[in-house]
Amino acid sequence: MTPAARISAAIEVLGDIEARRRPATDALKDWGLSHRFAGSKDRAAIASLVYDALRRKASAAWIMGENTPRAVVLGMLRLQRGLNADAIAALCSGDRFAPEPLTGTEREKLDAAKLDDAPAHVAADFPEWIEPSLTRLFGDDLVAEMQALTTRAPLDLRVNTLKVSSREEAHDALPHLAAIETSLSPLGLRIMPGEDGRGPAVQVEPEFIKGWIEIQDEGSQLAALLSGVKPGEQVVDLCAGGGGKTLALAAMMENHGQIYATDGDARRLAPIHDRLTRAGVRNVQVRTPRGGADAVSDLNGKIDCVLVDAPCTGVGTWRRNPDAKWRLRPGSLEVRRKEQATVLDRAASLVKPGGRIVYITCSILAEENDEAIEGLLERKSGEFEIVSMPRVLEAAGFGRLAGSMRATAHGLQMTPLRTGTDGFFVAVLKKR
Structure with a gap:
């Protein structure tokens, strides 16, 4: 397909997303099934155009004066891809499969x-x-912070210290990936996105198959490291999902002690078993809830650290999921807030006196972060205290990062602008 034909296809896919109010992944999949002549490079290029258009949907429509799929794609080419009017006009020739020529107004x-x-x-x-x-969080930095969330995200890897002795060893084994060492996480490798927005197929690499590396954003790596878990502790990963942070905790604990991994949605736990085997993890017990029963009720008051990687709106991941921002509604935020209160209350009953709750979201909304913590402190009056984040950073060996992360009322906020990561929030509470 020609570059012009790919633009036409992107406009078509955006039209489908708008008309049927569906995720971009579904619309792109259907387009590919109905246009089997398009090769993998074509489909990747079209997806990149679609996601870039969704990243800049509001600003592209603003400069074009209308919100049609065509206007959004044209505006994106100007704002995101940096093409001038002549270059865009050359792509919109009206020839076979190319978009119609630009109007004078366009x-x-x-x-x-x-x-x-x-x-x-x-x-x-x-x-x-x-x-x-x-605005409450960012103040005068609002526009700069949110514009950073319109950029493409890198592909970050976490080196698994249960399988490989050092980050350098893993890095040296993967020279063809052109990875660089992450600046904040001591376990991270970063691969910048290609011109088409895609990264390499890391899952087929022998080092991935052997468990040397896992795909995990640097911010998520830091959130796990800030939990401060140690060998020999009793830990619950209350919202374990596919197990990304469970694996990171197991490596920190050097396979000593016990991690209980569970999730309110049993389906989300499905990938964790194969991942644990590949990573060489031996100290994780997966507790799958059955029939709505609490899978960790026998652990109440016995746990040193409860990790709450809370269900959230995912605002901090908009670099990776730009279509999600336009599907976010006040009602969905309220649903997440109720879920966060539920899991925090459950964590409070699991942790033993002197133990801690580590609360994490991939959100930048105060309602899901500081306000969720405030809600727990009110409901469990006098039972918990906030651990100051400078203390948390120092204890984890990250005191130098205090200036990089944005301090909030009760925790720390990572953002693409400040830390080059997804938008992660971390707070730590200690049970008195």
Whole structure:
């Protein structure tokens, strides 16, 4: 397919997303099934165009003066890809499979493209209704912080110290991936996205199959490290899901002590078993809930550390899931807040006196972060105290990162702008 034909296809896919209000992955899959002549490179390039358009949907529509799929793609080519009006016009020739030629108005809009007078939610491409929450966190940095969430995310790997002696050993075994060492996590390797937005197929690498490396954002790696778990402790990963942080905790504990991995949704636990085997983990007991029963009720009051990787809106992952931002609604935020209160209360009953709860989200919304912590402190009056994050950083050997992470009322916020990671929040509470 020609570059122009790929643009036409991206416009078609965006139209399907708008008309049927469906995730981009579903629309792209259906397009590929109905256009089998398109090769893998074509499909990857089209997906990249679609996701870039979704990243800049509001600002692209602003400069073009309309919100049609065509206008959004044209505006994205100007804002995200940096093409001038002549280059865009050359792609929109009207020839076979190419978009229709630019109108005079479209060319004028592309020539004059500026966001100087755009409101914050347009300039930084996020839903207007969450602006008050974001302003409370970011203040004058709002636009810069949220614009960082419109960029493409790198592919981060965590080196598994149960299988390999050092990050350097894993790095040297993968020279063809052009990975660099992450600047914050001592266990991370980073692969920057290619021109088409894709990273390499790491899962087919022998080192991945042998368990040397796992795919995990640097922010997620840091969140696990800040838990401070130690060999010999009793730990519950209460929202373990596919097991990403469970694996990281097991490596920190050097396979000594016990981790109980569970999740309210048993289906989310399905991948964890194979991952544990591949990673060489021997100190994890997977507790799968059955028939709605609590799978860890026998552990109440016995646990040193409860990790709560809470269900959340995922606002901090918008670099990877740009279509999710436009599907976010106030109702879905309220659902997540109730779920967060439920899992925090469950964690409170599991942890023993002197033990701790490590609360993590991949969100940047105060409602899901500081306010969730405040809710627990009110419901469990006098039972818990906040552990100061400078102390947490020092204890984990990350005191130097205090200036990189944004301090909040009760925790630390990582963001693409400040830390180059997804938007992770971490807070630690100690049971008196």
